[in-house]
Amino acid sequence: MCLAAAIVCLLLGAEHVRSNEETPMTYPETKKVDLTEEHFGTAIADPYRWLENDLKEDRAVAQWVDAQNTVTSRYTASLPGRDAFRDRLTALFNHEQLTSPLKRGGDYFFTRNTGLDMQPVLVVRDGENGAERTILDPNQWSEDGTKALAVWAPSEDGKLVAYAIQENGSDWRPIRVLDVQSGAVLADEIAWARFTMIAWMADGSGFFYARSPEPDDSGRSDAQVVNHAVYFHRLGTEQSEDRLIHSPAAEHPLLHTVDITADGRFLVIYSTALMGGSALSVVDLSASEWQVRPVIERFDHLSTLVGNVGTKLYVLTADGAEQGKIVTGDLAAQDLVFTDLIEEKPGAYLRLASLVGDKLLLSYMVDARIEVERYELDGKAAGAVNLPEAGSAGTFSGRPGDNEAFFTFTNYATPKTVYRYDVNANEATLWAGPDGLIGADSSPGDIEVEQSFFSARDGTLIPISIIRRAAAKAAAPTMLTAYGGFGIPLLPAYSPQAVAWVQEGGVYAVANIRGGGEYGKAWHEAGKGQAKKTVFDDFIAAAEFLKHEGISSEGGLAIHGESHGGMLVGAVVNQRPDLFDVALPGVGVMDMLRFDRFTAGNLWISEFGSPSAEDSFNYLRSYSPLHNIKTGEDYPAILVTTADTDDRVVPAHSLKYVATLQAAQVGPRPQLLRVERNAGHGDGTPNQKIIDEYADRWSFAAHWTGLW
Incomplete structure (x- = not known):
């Protein structure tokens, strides 16, 4: 332990004296303040509210975090499986990872990580079989790999790339423009971009993006998502001259994302209040005056523009079809009316659709796996696309009239692989991907x-x-995970972390509980708002199933989840501390009574309900992980993880939760906090930080489940 860390421990009373499972932990001393507020006739104590202060700005919070990190790092360093997991994770990460290429101006743009690069680089291939060269290398932007390439978009002619830079995992991302041929970065610079995509004008004169207003002196991490708006930036001009395109007044805060139709004629704007869907608007860029025209004005169901042929739109929607359908409408009509083209399919949820070549490719989710069907533009069925095996296929990226498209494929045993799809032949061929599980003592056949x-x-x-x-087939220590929120499905996907646990002799389980989007809108609604406890019940039932079926060994059930999944882990541990042996909540929403006061939290009201409304407040209080810790009961071993620059789910959630756990006398097993420095909610985290974090999490779980 370094001298500075030792001094912090002495100052705050931290002492790690645990040498075996019978020795109690000694945690850093945590200041309590006398703060109680009344909400709807109920007194709510909040003794650790001072931990809501920005730990990068507040010295007391930073010292407390340093002391917690010191206790945790000393403990995890003593675990016998930590080095083994780090080595195994390093081997499993060490394979080439590519994204589907975007074809622009005859060239192919994609990102590549050769395996253990801190960050993927942006590559351009000259034509189908030409030379490749790296045009953006984020690994050169910082010594520790904490600057990452976020969203990027090449212009239609492939001569320019607009790209966003993510620093320390923040959601605030400046945008720059690269000249592909010369490698020069243009003078154009966009600040305060947040939750945005980038869409170029067809002539390359500029691009559309979305941003928030410049935050005030309270700091970027505290700025809520309000007044999000779409702008157009013309190359060679100052950002102050950018043209405001769309900033509608709405009952709920909105996020906007942008796209351009393949013919360059229409700007597409999606606006969401995270209510399970999005409104859809278009702007005819060929018109002398750019007017935003609403196409779908409801926010409570999915609406996605699949493509267009002239003014005829093909739209994927769940309006009137909870499992999703394709409708068409003509913008040339004064009153836009949609008619059904492809009706919803029983037992299958229509998740994605693309218009490539002269076909519609529809990706259906069937029992949490993807199946792809082909249709003619008149809605006539044209067979299925044969995927390599059961798993997940990403969006088919291609253009109307172009016979070539690309998609990614993955499953739990197969790393993400890129395929080229011949539309006319209905044939997929391998374009790029690793050969099985690279660098590890296993192949897909062993999983x-x-x-x-x-x-x-x-x-x-x-x-x-x-x-x-x-x-x-014998019972073994088992790691169970789920998400269960915001209509987001968990589809089969290769995870080095999951495979590492399995290769060490464990079982990894993924439960597709309600609240997600595995079976469409109804599946989400069944675990949303006043039905949120269904999510917890489903997860508990999954854990009981693993034990009843003899899959999880006695005393060997660990659970992990991140973000909404972190909240899920915290809630079920409070409900059934006897059921779980290890809990690993990551970047979780733990204070359900104040979540709407920070950064993007105001957007989650549609998912959770508002703490400002009495009925919602009482329901939120009944399961809030922070407010339902059972003093005096034996809890599982808990390792909470978060990051200092997480400006989506602020670290205060995890800090207050751990402080409350440590003060609650919840048994002899440890309740530890790990705060990653110079990192955020997950996106853009350097590979080495990911490996180190999961080496700590998995070795902690392995120790307390008997895997190691």
Whole structure:
């Protein structure tokens, strides 16, 4: 331990004296303040509110975090499996990773990480079989890899690339412009871009983007998402001259993202209040006056522009079809009316759709796996696209009239692989990807994936994927995860972290609980708002299934989840501390009574309900991880992870939660906090930081489940 860390420990009373499981932990001393507020006749104590202060600005908070990190790092350094997990994770990360290429001006743009690069680089290939060269290398932007390439978009002729820079994982991302041929970065610079995409004018004269107003002196991390708006930036001009395109007044705060139709004629604007869908507007860029024309004005269902042929729009929507359908409408008509083209498919949720070549390619989710169907533009069925095996296919990136498209494929045993798709031949061929599990003592054939279904409390059947070594049927320490929020599905995807746990002899399980989007809108609605406790019940049922079926060993059940999943982990531990042996909540929303006061939290009201409304407040209080810790009960071993620059789910959630746990006398097992420095909510985190974090998390879980 370094001298500086030792001094911090002495100042704050931190002492790590644990040498075995019977020795109690001694945690840093945590100041308590006398702060109680009344909400709807209920007194709510908040003794650790001072931990809401920005730890980069408040010295007392920073010292407390340093002391917690010191205790945690000393503890994890003593774990016997830590080095083994780090080595295994390093080997599993060490394979080439590419994104689907975008074809612009005859050239192909994509990102590549050769394996252990801190950050992926942006590459251009000259034509189909030409030379490749790196045009942006974020690994040169900072010594520690904490600057990353965020969203990027090449101009239609492929001569320019507009790109956003993410620093320390922040959601605030400045935009710059690169001359592809010369490598020069233009003088244009956009500040305060946040939750944005980039869409070029067809002539390359400028691009559209979305941003928030410049934050005030309270600091970027504290700035809420308000007045998000779409702008057009013309190259060679100052940002102050950017043209405001769309900033509608609305009952709820809105986020806007932008796109351009393949013919360059229409700007597409999606506006969401995170209510399970998005409104859709277009701007006819060929008109002398740019007018925003609403196409879909509701926010409570999914609406996506699949493509257009002239003024005829093809739209994926859940309006009137919870499983999704394709409708068409003509912008040439004064009153835009949509008619059904492809009706919803029973038992399948239409998640994505693309118009490439002269076909519509529809990606359906069936029992948490992707199946792709082809249709003619008149809606006539044209067969299926044969995927390599059961798993997940990403968006087919291609253009109307172009016979070539690309998509990625992955599953729990196969790293992401890029395929080229011939539209006319209906044939996919390998374009780029690793050969199995590179650098590890396993191949895809050594990993077995079995999908089962368990019964929820109300009898609903819920899919769960069990990943383990082939032919390993004996009960083993098991890591269970889920998400269960915002309509986001968990689809089969390769994870070095999951495979590392399995290769060490464990079982990894993914439960597709309600609140996600695995079966469409109804699946989400069943775990949203006043039905949020269904999410927790489903997760508990998944854990009980693993034990009842003899999959998880006795005393060997660990759970992890991140963001909404972190909140899920905290909530179920409070409800059933006896059921779990280890809990790993990451970047979780833990204070459900104040979540709407920070950064993007005001956007989550549609998912959780508002703490300012009495009925929602009472419901939120009944499961809030921070407010339902059971003093005096034996809790599982808990390692909470967050990051100092997380300006989406601010670290205060985790800090206050851990302070409350440590003061609550919840048994002899440890309750530890790990705060990553110069990192955020997850996006843009350097590979080495990811490896180090999961080496700590997995070795902690392995120790307390008996895997190590």
